[in-house]
Amino acid sequence: MSEISRSQAHVHRDAGTAPRGPGGPHGAAPRGAGAYAPGTYGSRPRSSSSLAVGELVQAALPLIAAWLPGQRWYAGKGQAITALHPLSATPLLTGDPAMVHLLLRVEHGSNADIYQLLLGLRAEAPAGIGPDALLGGLTHGPYDGAALYDAVHDPELTGRLLGHLATADRFGPLAFRRTPGPGLPSDLPGRAGTAEQSNTSVIFGSSFILKLFRRISPGTNPDLELSLALSRAGSTRIPRVAAWFESRMEATEPATLGLLQRFLPDAEDGWELALDQVARLKGDPSPGNFAVEAHRLGRATAEVHRVLARALPVARLDREQTGRLATAMAERLDVAAAAVPALRRYRPALHTAFRQLTADHLTGLTVQRIHGDLHLGQAMRTPHGWVLLDFEGEPAKSVAERRLPQPALRDVAAMLRSFDYAAAHLLAGAEPDPELAHLAAGWAARNRTAYCAGYTAAGGSDPASSPELLRALEIDKAVYEVVYEARHRPGWLPIPLTAIHRLATAP
Numbered sequence: 220m221s222e223i224s225r226s227q228a229h230v231h232r233d234a235g236t237a238p239r240g241p242g243g244p245h246g247a248a249p250r251g252a253g254a255y256a257p258g259t260y261g262s263r264p265r266s267s268s269s270l271a272v273g274e275l276v277q278a279a280l281p282l283i284a285a286w287l288p289g290q291r292w293y294a295g296k297g298q299a300i301t302a303l304h305p306l307s308a309t310p311l312l313t314g315d316p317a318m319v320h321l322l323l324r325v326e327h328g329s330n331a332d333i334y335q336l337l338l339g340l341r342a343e344a345p346a347g348i349g350p351d352a353l354l355g356g357l358t359h360g361p362y363d364g365a366a367l368y369d370a371v372h373d374p375e376l377t378g379r380l381l382g383h384l385a386t387a388d389r390f391g392p393l394a395f396r397r398t399p400g401p402g403l404p405s406d407l408p409g410r411a412g413t414a415e416q417s418n419t420s421v422i423f424g425s426s427f428i429l430k431l432f433r434r435i436s437p438g439t440n441p442d443l444e445l446s447l448a449l450s451r452a453g454s455t456r457i458p459r460v461a462a463w464f465e466s467r468m469e470a471t472e473p474a475t476l477g478l479l480q481r482f483l484p485d486a487e488d489g490w491e492l493a494l495d496q497v498a499r500l501k502g503d504p505s506p507g508n509f510a511v512e513a514h515r516l517g518r519a520t521a522e523v524h525r526v527l528a529r530a531l532p533v534a535r536l537d538r539e540q541t542g543r544l545a546t547a548m549a550e551r552l553d554v555a556a557a558a559v560p561a562l563r564r565y566r567p568a569l570h571t572a573f574r575q576l577t578a579d580h581l582t583g584l585t586v587q588r589i590h591g592d593l594h595l596g597q598a599m600r601t602p603h604g605w606v607l608l609d610f611e612g613e614p615a616k617s618v619a620e621r622r623l624p625q626p627a628l629r630d631v632a633a634m635l636r637s638f639d640y641a642a643a644h645l646l647a648g649a650e651p652d653p654e655l656a657h658l659a660a661g662w663a664a665r666n667r668t669a670y671c672a673g674y675t676a677a678g679g680s681d682p683a684s685s686p687e688l689l690r691a692l693e694i695d696k697a698v699y700e701v702v703y704e705a706r707h708r709p710g711w712l713p714i715p716l717t718a719i720h721r722l723a724t725a726p
Contacts, residue, residue, distance in 0.1 A: 270313045274360045276305050276321065279338060279367055282354040287325065287334070289351070292417050292433040295327035302326040306333065307466065309390050311383065316341045318376045320393060322435065322466060333435045333468075335476055337380070339370035348372050352411075371431060374408030377421050381407055381429070384462040384479055394473070395464040398450065403427070403461060403479075417614050425484040427461060431477045432611075436618040437468055440475035444622070445588060445610040448530040449523065456523050456607055458483055483606060489516065489598035493641040493666075500645060500658045509662075510669035512605075513638070516598055517673025519605035520590075520634065524627045525678055528587045534624050537583045544584070545573045548695045555698045559705045561716055562698070568723035569694055576691040584688070586624035593630040594637035631674060631682055632692035636700065636718065638666045643714040694722050 280303050287293055288300065304324040312318040317340040324333050339345075344353055344366035352372035357365050370376040383395045385403035397403065409429065412420035421429040432440060443463050450460045458480040465473040496509040536544065552569055556562040590597070591612030599606045612621030642663035646656055675681040682689045700715035 298327040337370035377409035397462045428482040437471040438618040442611040486599035490596040513666040513669040514673035517670040518677035521674045521677035521679030533587045565723040579687045
């Protein structure tokens with residue numbers, strides 16, 4: 220998930236147990252089975268355990284081209300698909316049902332992305348599968364009449380996927396890997412989460428959750444890299460990593476395809492908790508002390524930053540590098556102002572704030588690995604305290620960009636913006652109400668202060684000691700929000716613009 224504030228209620232809210240699929244042996248291709256190569260043929264799945272993967276993929280491409288643009292996680296919205304190029308097609312299960320893992324290069328306009336698909340194939344579509352998961356019926360070749368669908372919506376097939384993770388199987392370019400520890404169940408069916416995300420989550424009972432990365436880039440996904448580092452360091456501030464799988468993708472550095480972690484069945488979404496408190500402002504100016512939770516969340520954030528700083532390299536930007544950091548922020552502002560005219564009158568003041576960042580850090584800045592996309596929707600309140608999720612960073616950026624060390628206060632600034640969003644959510648689309656706006660602003664201010672105090676108390680760098688850095692990072696985040704809201708939710712544009720006004724006029 221990598222959206223702005225609301226938007227990020229985590230799939231943990233979709234907890235539940237899917238119906239068990241049929242038992243029996245896996246029926247998968249043997250360990251070491253190769254991926255699709257042209258000229259591999261077989262019989263249709265309803266009558267044979269073999270799988271003509273090449274013919275299947277070619278028959279499926281027209282259905283995929285029609286289905287893909289409608290998926291929540293598809294990045295090429297508004298651009299026609301001009302070409303589809305299968306990079307690898309690996310059978311994970313043969314017979315009826317069958318399952319094929321597909322990495323597909325999709326060209327749209329002048330851009331191209333690689334997507335991960337799990338294709339299910341049955342003589343008849345599985346009962347209960349929704350229309351959004353059904354690609355359609357194949358109409359020619361040895362699979363004529365078979366139903367093709369997104370396998371993540373088939374509990375039997377997702378259970379087989381968990382089995383491959385449990386036994387650390389390998390299929391051609393695909394490698395399933397486990398962390399040391401108690402064995403994983405190999406026959407637990409999984410159900411796809413319903414929350415809107417840029418990836419797909421599959422929940423296995425109340426024990427595990429698998430994140431399938433849909434848009435794939437070569438290299439280790441930061442979510443796996445940072446979650447593994449924190450798990451190996453014994454951090455209790457994240458769900459423990461249990462397994463993952465990857466593909467070498469034409470001999471490049473392995474690309475992370477999926478991450479299996481412990482599920483948090485008793486957790487509450489931080490965004491929803493905050494909204495619940497804010498909503499009570501309408502009838503009670505003192506709706507409870509969420510600031511206590513904000514303080515605890517600040518402590519949890521600092522603890523994660525401290526572990527990451529011990530586990531992974533920390534660097535020091537010199538003055539010139541700090542200047543380049545400020546220049547990049549200024550350039551993003553200029554691009555945003557060109558797209559959103561309402562920003563233009565604030566440009567001089569905001570540019571001054573960016574220049575001040577360099578002037579006030581003559582000896583440079585310390586940078587480290589951070590969450591990269593932190594907000595209330597990425598935090599879960601468990602009976603044992605706050606847990607942070609989704610260390611993927613902003614999916615719009617490349618993996619290389621997301622793996623760059625950053626000032627730790629970038630995460631702090633992002634969470635401060637999230638408190639603003641939670642408070643302003645109460646006002647979005649409603650008639651102006653000065654009294655309610657005053658209460659909402661006070662709620663945000665209390666929680667911003669409490670969060671920073673908790674962060675400092677747990678050993679994080681005191682945000683108050685670097686006001687120019689925190690201001691610049693918060694501006695940078697708000698500028699991003701302005702562009703996002705202008706494009707996707709114009710009715711919410713006043714939320715980040717109000718923050719821009721405050722940050723531009725701050726003494």
